[in-house]
Amino acid sequence: MNHIMLDFESMSTEHNAALIQLGAVEFDPVAGELGREISINIDLTSSVDAGLHVSPSTILWWLGQSNEAQKTITDVKGTSLAQALLEFKMFYQNACANASHDKGSHIWANGPRADLNWLSSACIAVNMKPFWHYSCDKCVRTIVELGRAIGIDPKNENQFDGVEHCALDDAKFQARYCMEIWEKLTRI
Template sequence: MTTHVMLDLETMGNGSNAPIVSIGAVVFNPATGELGADFEIVVSLNSSAYYGEVDASTVIWWLQQSEEARHIFAKDTKTCTLKDALQELNGWLADIDRVKNLQVWGNGSGFDNVILANAFKAVRIKPNFSHWNDRDVRTIVEMGRSILGIDPKTTFTRQGVHHSALDDAKFQAQYVSAIWQSFIVPTPVEVKA
């Protein structure tokens, strides 16, 4: 049995060692689109930057985002260290399913999952997911566009705050599920006389 988890990170960089400032994740069933348990945590930038590489262009990009998205940097927002955040994520994943059953989806084969794996390595914690079960959102979106001629990423109405890790994870799970379901719906075969 497979358990699908959609992951989204908000970071202060775009490289493989970008400092993580928030983590959002949601369990989902791509065959039905149903969303399940979710997880969200905000990471102290001071803690995360110690282990990562801050990118100036990303900092400038964040300054241009909505007030709701930038709330994770507000003085009154509860944050934790990177190590504590990853331990909490690990505990949440362990409660959901066994390591071998978890398929963790990230947006880009070289982004979310890679950054998260590098963060685990930096704080010397073994993640409760395996790299061989990484799944890529951008690949399935391209398959939907190129093979099926659909693009729910751009046609679905988005709920929540843009660049909220949890809201982004939920939206990604919704459009990945729509593409997945389009692949499994039987297509009528045209019979030629």
């Protein structure tokens, strides 16, 4: 599959947010199918030790989320930030082995200032060279806006399956509504 949907849970909304959970799923927007997935809880201390940012307002936001969402980040011991990034790099490289795009698999995420930026900042913080080509960055918010322009809004109309603010569940939901929009756009 040539596309990966990435979602992070974090303790900030700054460009260098401290990461606490990574979720990603491969998807094929043409076939409308999800593929392999990865979910990693990240040790907050390792993110902070790497110099990533924690925001009191984000901590307070997390305290207002559902018990289920809070448990997804507290019930499983997190791995180090460096190890989590290495595991995601291997996941990505495996997807690239089958990519038709000569620069690698496309990585989709919410906005250029959020998840993809956090991934870059985290890589730099642990002295890991970013492992994907910049032309592979794809924006979920842009395709959602295009969907609205043609009269569909599956992000807000579809039922969420799973636990909101669990990175993997969020990534799968995002991939599903992006595939739905993609399918409609390709029929125009």
